[in-house]
Amino acid sequence: MAAVLIGGGAVAGVVKAMSAKRSGNEERVTTIAQVLHLAIQGAPTGVVVVDISRDVLLSNPQAHQLGLMHERMLHDFGWEAALRVFDTQEDQEINLVIPARRAGAPEKSVKCLVSPLTFADDRFVVLYATDESELVRMEAARRDFVANVSHELKTPVGAMSLLVEALTEAKDDPVAVGHFSESLTREAKRLSTMITELISLSKLQGAEALPDMEDLQICEVIDAAVHRTKLLAEQAGITVSTECDPDLMVEGDRSLLTTAVSNLISNAVNYSPNQDPVTVSVRLADPETVAISVTDRGIGISLADQERIFERFFRVDKARSRSTGGTGLGLAIVKHVIANHRGAIKIWSRPGTGSTFTLELPVLKKEG
Numbered sequence: 133m134a135a136v137l138i139g140g141g142a143v144a145g146v147v148k149a150m151s152a153k154r155s156g157n158e159e160r161v162t163t164i165a166q167v168l169h170l171a172i173q174g175a176p177t178g179v180v181v182v183d184i185s186r187d188v189l190l191s192n193p194q195a196h197q198l199g200l201m202h203e204r205m206l207h208d209f210g211w212e213a214a215l216r217v218f219d220t221q222e223d224q225e226i227n228l229v230i231p232a233r234r235a236g237a238p239e240k241s242v243k244c245l246v247s248p249l250t251f252a253d254d255r256f257v258v259l260y261a262t263d264e265s266e267l268v269r270m271e272a273a274r275r276d277f278v279a280n281v282s283h284e285l286k287t288p289v290g291a292m293s294l295l296v297e298a299l300t301e302a303k304d305d306p307v308a309v310g311h312f313s314e315s316l317t318r319e320a321k322r323l324s325t326m327i328t329e330l331i332s333l334s335k336l337q338g339a340e341a342l343p344d345m346e347d348l349q350i351c352e353v354i355d356a357a358v359h360r361t362k363l364l365a366e367q368a369g370i371t372v373s374t375e376c377d378p379d380l381m382v383e384g385d386r387s388l389l390t391t392a393v394s395n396l397i398s399n400a401v402n403y404s405p406n407q408d409p410v411t412v413s414v415r416l417a418d419p420e421t422v423a424i425s426v427t428d429r430g431i432g433i434s435l436a437d438q439e440r441i442f443e444r445f446f447r448v449d450k451a452r453s454r455s456t457g458g459t460g461l462g463l464a465i466v467k468h469v470i471a472n473h474r475g476a477i478k479i480w481s482r483p484g485t486g487s488t489f490t491l492e493l494p495v496l497k498k499e500g
Contacts (some may be wrong), residue, residue, distance in 0.1 A: 171396070178242075178261030180205050181249060182214055198242050199230030200261045207233040213246040214257045221254060223247045227264070241268040291319045330461065344385045347496055350414050350422055353386065357393035358412065364398060369406045372397060375413040380422050381496040384473050392469040393424060395462040396489050400428035403487075415490060424491040432483035441479065442467040466491075 161167055178195035182188050188206055195201045213224045218276055223245060225388075230240040243264045249256035295316040302308035358372050382389075393412070400410040408429045417423035433441060439498050440446045444464045463470055470477050470491050481487035 156401045159164060176262075178244075179260070180210070180261075182211070182257055182259070183255055184272055186211060192487055194391055195259075195261060198261050199240055200228075200242065200244065200259065206259075210244060210246070210259055213244065214259065217246050217248060217257045217432070218254070221248050221251070228261075238265065241265045289323065292316060293324070295319065327367065344387065345383055346386065348382050348384055348386055348389070349378060350380045350382050350424065350493075351378050353384075353389045353393060354412055354414060354424070356386075356390045357397055360390065360394040361397045361401065364381040365401050365410070368401050368404070370401050370404055370408060370410055372401070372412065373409045375411070375415075377414060378415070380414060380416065382422055382473075382493045383494065383496045385469075389473070392466045392491065393426070395466050396426040396491075397461060399489075400426050400430065400487070404428045404430035420495055422493045422495045424493070425488050426490075427486065427488040429486040432485050433481040433487055438479055438481060442477070 161170065172190070173192050175192055176194060178198045178200050179192045180188060180195045180200055181190040186206060188201070188204060190202050200207050206214070207228065207230070209226065209228050213226045217224050224247075225448075226246065227242060228240075228242040228245050230242055232239055241264045242261050244259055244261045246256065246257060246259050249258045263485065295312050299309060299312045299316065302312060354374055354376050358374060361372065395411065397410060404410060411425075411427045413425045413427070415423050415425075442463050444461055446463075466489075467477055470493070473493055475491060475493040478490045478492065479487065480490075
């Protein structure tokens with residue numbers, strides 16, 4: 133109580149000084165009660181004080197926002213925890229999942245500390261609630277990511293182990309050794325590519341600013357991406373044609389943008405029938421936006437798959453992806469590259485007709 137009186141005295145002195153200077157304004161804070169009320173009502177933590185009869189003596193807007201309060205009544209799980217505190221006079225920590233109040237809204241994960249208001253009077257309990265929804269979501273995403281990585285890495289590692297065993301057994305058969313060696317090299321390359329892409333994705337999802345931003349002619353980026361995928365396209369008998377306005381400029385990281393466009397071209401080639409062309413076009417979508425579109429006449433993507441296409445390790449056609457050495461990370465990398473350039477990515481697709489992926493980037497306007 134002494135600490136309260138000392139703190140109260142200090143605050144009271146400040147309030148009196150403010151009141152003396154501004155006595156003509158009725159809206160000014162003039163009492164300790166007003167200070168405490170404003171502090172609690174504006175707190176980012178939900179606060180509820182309840183008595184043994186379940187009457188709520190105090191609550192703030194954040195407690196209602198978090199779902200701890202509903203229609204002036206304390207949430208049932210909160211009340212159950214409060215009863216335990218009334219009984220034991222010891223702190224309780226609970227984790228609540230508050231159902232959404234409207235269709236389509238996410239559940240809230242709320243962490244709540246329930247304590248006696250004061251040991252001098254056992255009639256009151258206070259609940260402090262914080263929104264842990266984002267932390268819970270991130271932890272779930274981390275677990276999924278680790279599980280996915282573990283599963284995806286097991287496939288090439290397991291294949292390499294079997295191939296090494298087969299090589300050992302076939303050491304006296306040059307034809308078999310050549311075949312297994314080629315397969316081993318392919319799996320090793322796939323594993324190396326996956327690790328490289330995982331590192332790239334990790335960097336893109338970090339908070340650091342892009343290090344190599346520069347003024348770029350977008351046509352140079354397109355030419356570099358086409359050159360990077362030239363061998364893949366030639367092996368599939370597919371022509372990659374480009375349409376680009378050489379005057380269009382963007383600000384960006386040359387290497388990352390080239391990777392994003394080449395990933396889209398590689399996907400278009402891998403999911404297209406032989407000799408069906410792939411087109412890369414660049415246009416001014418509006419005075420503020422450059423649009424880069426990669427179009428194929430391949431297998432297309434269903435509407436349900438379009439909602440998941442940018443997830444890590446998601447594949448529309450797992451068998452085709454495995455045969456082409458795909459990691460399932462290419463489109464996730466594209467998404468994060470474009471997000472880091474303050475851009476957007478759009479998709480149009482129809483099964484059996486083909487797909488168009490469009491990257492939208494802020495145009496770099498020439499001075500003067």
